[in-house]
Each structure stands twice: as structure tokens, then as C-alpha cells.
Amino acid sequence: MKKILCVLVASLFLASCSTEDQNVEVAISSSSLPLIPATAISCLAVQNAGGDAPTADISPSYFKVPTITFSRKDASKILIIAFLRISIPIPGSSTPVTCEVGGDALAALKSTWFASSTKEAAIAAGTATDATDCPLYCGGIQADTQFTASGTMEVFGLERDPTSLEETPVRIQTPITIQSY
Template identity: 30%
Template sequence: MKMMKIVFSIFLGLAILSCSKKDDSQLSVSVVGETSYIIPAPAQSCVNKRAVDLDSTTAATSDISERSFKYNTPTLSWENTANTAYIVALKIEFKGANLDYTCTIAGDELLAIFYNPVTNTDWDGTLGPASSASSPTTLTSPACNIVCGEVSVANEDQPFTASGKMTVIGFERSPTGDEKPIKATSTVKVNFE
């Protein structure tokens, strides 16, 4: 995990540059159900879920601040048959009159979303080359959801639905070591009642 933190830190700057790049059609992100609800409660992070799974003496805690929302079963897909994708951040953004909010997930929390509790396998942040153009490399979270907290709304008395976007940011590396930024975006919604 520590080595991946270093790799993520080094390339986070590169990945942030990709924010202005158009989506890479070979990378995609999706969730089951694009609509979530803001709830007036804290939530458990994937890092804490992983820690509890690995050590039964670790206490389960609601370590994501109150007023949270989640998206279920995130899936990453990579169609490139030659290069490896390195995923360094996932960002959820809502920009509007009712909700102006950004949640960035990176480092250990991003890796823990894709931790597999059945095999006790950590994800290393990569998606290897696809076996063919019609058979992409796909990674689906087996046990954890994308969770964001500390959401504040403009008017507590006014229910709303906000549209936003979920963006996966990273870079791809060729077998010869050439790198370029990549990103993928999908639409998400959140309700406040």
C-alpha cells in the first residue's frame, strides 16, 4: 500500500492535468443506479471496512462525516489492448444553485473501494491491457460503495434533485514507458428530501 501511495502522489499532478482533456473512449466508469440520496447520517469508509475485514479486533466506525450519499457497485472498464491504465482519483461534482459540492476519492480510500474481501486481495490501482477490443479489462467493486460526506445544501427546507458527474482520472502507460493522461465521465444524480 505504501508504494502505491508514492506512485499515486507522483502521478496525481499528471492526472489533474487530464481534467481539461476530453474523455478517453477506452476508459469508462459506471455505477448501479445513477441516483443517490443525501442522508442525515455518517457512513463507514471502505478503508475502515477493509481494516475490519482483515482484523476482527478493529472496530467498525462511521468515519465519513454526517450528511452523506453513496453510489453502489462502481465498475471501471479499460478497452486498450496494449497499454496499462493507472487510476489515481475519482471525483464526483455537483454544480448548481441547490448544491455546489465536490468529493474527491484517492489514495487508500480509492484502492479500498475495490478490495476483495473474499480473496483478501488489494487492488493496485491498475487496469491491465484488454485481451481484445471486444473484451475489456473490467473491475467491479465486490463489497464497497463510493461514499461521500460533509454535504451542505443551500436551502435545508427545499427538496431537490441535482445532476452532476463522476469522473475517473488517471494515466495510461505503454509497454515502452510512454504516458498520457486519461479520464472517463458518467452522469450521476443526487436527491435531497
């Protein structure tokens, strides 16, 4: 009986830890993103070009996420986004499409992030909702047939308390769907 009670208490503790409420949420602006059979120009290429004409740097057959919105219930900390990973299994392919964006390419998704001295994707304390102002592009997708495929966009980062500098890891995700016509 004592073993059963210990197992029950341990499972209740683990269940309460696994259902912890996330402070940060992420959402994208479109439910089904079309696959475009052309090249495109990334936000980073536009930023790096300055006044010159940027050149296409996104491979053909791309999709774009027009806006990524970050929301927080408690905005007392700084949210720092380290990188985004999109993973979508494509019908008939043995490996999923994976698109990872970090560093300057991530900072270029919002003009104020790129303009900061650190070029860091950071949302200030006190800001409950913030969104990108340049689309995220993922290209080079082999699409010989029509399909609809769903996957996830994961956000990796941390929240930093501006007073104590204590950091809490953040890993959230949202569904994403692409469609080839």
C-alpha cells in the first residue's frame, strides 16, 4: 500500500509539472501558406542592401510567414528569442522540410530588432504583445505534386528578469500548414 501511495504522489507531482502554464504564446498570421515556385528576397538581404537593390537569396519553391506574433500574460521580463525552427513532413519525402532562423536573419524580421546595437530579437519588459514586421521565408522545398502538409514552428529563447537577471528558458510552438498547388 505504501508503494502505491508513493507512486500516486509521484505521478501527481509529475503531472502538475508537465501541465505548467506557459507565459509566452506564439501565433502566425495565416492558416495555410501557399508554396510559391519562384525565388524571393529575405528580410536580411533587404537590411544588408541598405539603399542598393537586394538580390534574391531564397531558393525557389518557398513559403512565407507574413507575421509572427508573440504574446505574454506576464510582461515583467525581457523576452529574448534565440531562434525559430519550422519542421513540416512533406508527403512522399523521407525527411521533413526544416527551416531554422536565428542571429541576424531572425533580427531582420523586425526593423527595431535589427537596428539595435546587439541585433537581438528581444521584446522589452512591459510589452505584452509584439509582432514581426517583415515576413519569414523558407525556400528550397521540392514539390512535384499537389499536397497540403502540416508541421510545427518552434520558438526557442528565454525570459530575463531585468532586476535580478534571472533567466527562464522558453520553448513554445504553434502549428503551421503549407499547400502546394
